[in-house]
Amino acid sequence: MKKINVFLMGGTKESIEVIRYLKDNFNTYILTTTTTEYGERLAIEGGSDSTIAKPLPKNDLIEILNGETDFDLFIDATHPFASHVTKTAIEVSKICKLPYIRFERYTSNLNDFDKSQLYAVKSFEDAGKLIEKKFNEVNVLHFAGANTMESIVKYISPEKFYPRILEVESSFEKCEKLAIPKDNIIPMKGTSTVDENLELIDQLNAGVIITKESGDIGGVDAKLKAANERKLPVIMIERPEIETLDKKTVVNNLEQLDEKIKTILF
Template identity: 60%
Template sequence: MKIFLLGGTKDSINIIRHIKDNYDSYILTTTTTEYGARLANEGGSDETIARPLPKDEIIQIIKDNDYDILIDATHPFASHITQTSVSIAQEMKIPYIRFERPTTDFNDIDTSHIHYVNSFDEAGKLIQDEFDEGNVLHFAGANTMADILKYVSVDRFYPRILKVESSIEKCEKLGVDPDHIIPMKGAASLEENIELIEKYDAKVMITKESGEIGGVVEKIEAAGKKDVAVIMIQRPKIDDLNENDIVSNLDELDTKLKSFF
């Protein structure tokens, strides 16, 4: 079974390990960063490509190497990649699986301090209009900082990012003080989030609804304990994505794979 895997997430590493342990398979994993590719290699991927791929190149690679299936395990907020992968699978008539982590169960969590928005632009405007005092913790990745900083002073802004060259360069271009950059090493615990809120005297936290694997529960609980507002960006919807193509755990992935092969 030859698999073309769109990766770069913790989910994708779990998928690689699971498939290599349970199937006779060859996996090519594509990620947008060298860091993501290194993790994929460590997870057991047979081959990796560490750069964004245009649609035409993905199609050519699949054609030239006779891949049997396309699995999209990119981040829930990488909507443009998912949209592209859906169209590729349709055009090539190749089996397709979208692995999408479940949304967070907030039933037992105090959500009274959460403000829901649909984009980072909306988040920036909301902070400008309603939270014009205190520092802002940005727990939503380097690629989303510019939309916030259109409305929020960089002096108040503290992003938690991977300390890789591309992310550091984005901070430099946006004028983020190096002392404001918080190095990211996986999802933070409740205690670590509380420490960050206290250390940087934060009044607002920005996060994506990225699921429990992204540590969103620990962020919300820490913010609640410290009376910090949470601006939560909701997941984008992919109009062309068929719900029957979505799996959310490894058991569902197995069922889907066995239905194809």
């Protein structure tokens, strides 16, 4: 089997699955980009040959893709809420004339949950306004990451805000900048179970939960089950739509990825 050089934009759990699958089933060299050292460490553990751990603007991406390595394929396995990254990836892949595949996690199946207290909103700004209007007296359990906190905290008191964040320095710095009390910060290293979420809800006397619609791999299922059990309202931010994304380039699992790669390259 011929060797293929893959440029992979990662930083997600599914990107690690992609790396492992490519290594097990193809003769590959993989360069993985992430925005954090934590993501880089996971990529290395997954088997990536090379890594870059920093945000890459458009011109930097073009320079890498036009560099010494002759890449055969561009795989975008970034988070579904990093829409600006995917837009840039699509644009750069066209400029560099590289076949592009978007590996995107499935959306959550909400059929088994009580949706009477599920509030779907389009943005974190909308979520903050909803909390200010309807939930400003209760403790807010934020399950949506450090990068989204500012849009919420400007509408409520930081004293009532409890973010669960990755245990990395940049996330703690963002909390400090927003004057979130240290005792309110919940460090994590991955998604939590239903029981762990229940324990947090009870410990913090949470009155509302914020989450992204980031799929079961992002822990949405466990969050909703815990919220339903405690009869808590959930504010869910819907996935952004990317107008430039051609659905024909999207795959949702490893079997589809395998088929797409073989169609493009073999």
